[in-house]
Amino acid sequence: MSNIDLLGRRKFIAGLGIAAGAAMVAPAMAVSEKADGVKWDKEVEIVIIGSGFAGLAAAIEATKHGAKDVHIFEKMSYFGGNSAINGGLFAAPGTPMQKKEGVEDSVDRMVNDQLLSGRGIADEGLLRHVASHAVEALQMTLDAGSEYHPYLQQLGGHSVARTYQTSVSCGAGITQPLYKECKRIGVNTHNRSKFEGFLVGNKGEVVGVKMRQNYHFGEDQPGKVLNIRAKRGVIMATGGFAQNVDLRMAQDPTLTADVGCTNAPGATGEGMFEMFRLGAIPVHLAHIQSGPWASPDEGGFGYVSNYSIFNLPHSIAVSRTTGKRFMNEIADRKTRADAELSNRDEKGNPVPPLLISSFKDSKAHPNTEKVIKYNVGWKFESLEELATHFGVPLAGLKAQIAEYNGYVKTGEDKQFGKDMTLAKNKMIEAPFTVVRLWPKVHYCQGGVKVNTKAEVTDSFTGKSITGLYAAGEVCGGIHGVSRLGSCSIPECMVMGMTAARSLMNV
Template sequence: MSTNNLLGRRNFIKGIGAASIAIAAPAMAISEKTDGVEWDKEVEILIVGSGFAGLAAAIEATRQGAKDVHIFEKMSYYGGNSAINGGLFAAPQTPMQKKEGIKDSVDTMVQDQVNAGRGIADVALLDHIAKHAMEALQMTLDVGAEYHPYLQQLGGHSVARTYQTTVSCGAGITQPLLEECRKIGVHTHNRTKFEGFILGQNDEVIGVKMHDNYYFGEDQPGKTSNIRVKRGVIMATGGFAQNIDLRMSQDPTLTAEVGCTNAPGATGEGMYQMFRLGAVPVHLAHIQSGPWASPDEGGFGYVSNYSIYNFPHSIAINRLTGQRFMNEIADRKTRADAELNCRDAKGDALPPILITSYKDSKKHPNTKKVIKYNVGWKFDSIEDLAKHFEVPLTPLKQQIGEYNEYVKTQNDPQFGKNMTEAKGKFIEAPFTVVRLWPKVHYCQGGVQINTKAEVKDSLTGKSIKGLYAAGEVTGGIHGVSRLGSCSIPECMVMGMTAARSIMKA
């Protein structure tokens, strides 16, 4: 390939951290013009990534009439980070809300997310996602996903609107979606790594370069295939939370010592390649940590879903003071920041504890696993609990007494917690307890898209023809902080939207 064919003219991200991104970037192939390219294959629609967004896009494209849809996944397994997420799906005006008498609306869900986003979330995209969230939820039900028969009210949500898979993880959705893809004729390819775009004479995306027989984390020769695409490419490659260099370039505190809930493949190469084409980078520095994670286990683990379920009727205690230090169902950033401030007298990290009555916590299937694998504890008395965690007993007893009064009066003057889901659920023995400490979980930053899932060109202000993106690889939708259970509807709705846009183009 001659140097004349390199896409050096695209000097992206001028004045927005270009130097730090260039330093952080992993070794990559370079996209090229179509001149002299020998095509190995031609497909109708090509999707990079097999998580919620990619799988939903493939199903919707097929439903819209596409005959030759291909999903490419760089890892040996399908589902990506989606398969190991919490399996939590938020949507307004659902059948379960109607059954439980919960009043909700698209506008209410959007406003909750705008509040969490600290004023810089993309309202148009949030509105589009909320309006179509029920369609995405229905797709999961159509393919056989199963959910618990109750709704949860997660932090930052003003009402209960969150479904959770019966297996308490995203695989409860990705596996049925993958099975449906194969059933309807979608072609799936694993161990194939995206290496770059191939452009037409007018800089439109007309193909991709794929590294075949790829083994993650290993340098290997392998064969690179040039695949021509008739309709378009959908990038659904996920976030970059496992790319330590990149996340540190945006937030130097997110070192290798900070845990991460993401799958190993969440390294951001697809996002880099779109930047090289001229895609607009948005909110890369807004990287969210999960306040429900535990320092006592790796990855997402068992404690995360346990905590998410129990936060509404539990108390989070600073072990140094024996007192609450936050609203247990505030948005993720508020809680993560509060937890990081829990320090001992020397200033070292002192992970706080979440105390729940066992009679209430045991209703979640993870409770037995949390105790079995020694990442959580059960105590028969408050004295035993305080002694184990070296928490001052008198203020702890006082705090529990005060909190139980909040449960009775349905009013929390201490932190303003919405006590609806805590009604009748007092903190009393026996107790279950877990330790809390944030882990890097979600990247709010990525490439800018519109409500058609088209990728915007930073040079022309128009959409890059033939290129669409959906899911965590995109940025700016949630602003500073994303509400829990809003990523699955985002990924699926925007994946479905990308498919519809391609079929209309």
């Protein structure tokens, strides 16, 4: 293993500031304008900005309810947005696979798990709305041709196994079928088409959008801006801002450009900020989530993230300094990210902890082979070999594994209270597979405030902004302080479907 230069989070950054920072990822944008006297270049029924889970689901649902002229605009050259490159993990309560595996679950149970992770400030009404329609959304993906692994996973913070994962272990296993379905049913899709602001009627209602054509992400270009009238309304499904370093640092100065990020480069947040300019309420922007299952040995989401998500229930995460466990491997994301970030040397430099699995159990996941092949994970025949390689105290590690294997037998983790259900009969034993863990910026809990109709609330009137809907990561507040894994896809899809239903008055 190369001793790569691992750039972790610094405790404090002196004198930061957007003005002093690097050039903005997003170029300066013209803001919204009054539609009065505007020459319309095009009139359509429904405008959807963004082609991730939320935008695609909205388009399919609107068409299902009779919309004839639905248009999806995507600023990148490819469709699918950030949705295409995550783990493809979909939580839903009361699914066919839960029935098959004998897992008892309910909307209440899923909502309660999420409220705990939200630490008191999640939006129970929105969570319940999403959980109640999650199975329906899952069915939409199945109808479109999505395929899933034939087993459920129990992700961190979930009290039962309720997570499906696409058989390609990637969000593209959903966005590609949904995109194809959109094309099949006649949804119009436009790539390299960038949102540049709303066109607003005399009562403050959204009547259209300004869209720059032939846009090339990250470049200044003079593509023509079209004024597009949206007869029914506009659905903003523009995603989060994890890739906008200046704006994420405005919330958390430790999230510098050096901190890894799992997101697609287009996740820069202009759609959200344009809604704030229109009067939408900013909620929970300060809560930016890091994925605790990521590896410092590869870029972005990589191979390790899915590998660890699968293996964490039956593996141990240990400190390199002591060989001891330091967290419940399936606690919620924030709990784990915080625990991992505390693994440092005396000078405060990161010492990424190790995730140790039995090779026999880890190899059930398709990524294991790739993780080892690309040197972002390693196989060891003995504990001695492993300990020498990473400089972990052998005695401490040996004692820790013996102790943990005792918990596997009794089903009770006396160190961290881990739910040992999925660890049953899975002792940690040679040969081992090991990856390193270090959190990467993954998800923005914050965004615009919406209600259970996917309407956007105005900060002065407290009423919904007419003609405007929002769905997916661009919305804020639903998850509170920390989102549970596999709860974003159901949220994006259900809220996209909800926005479509609101627009179609069904």
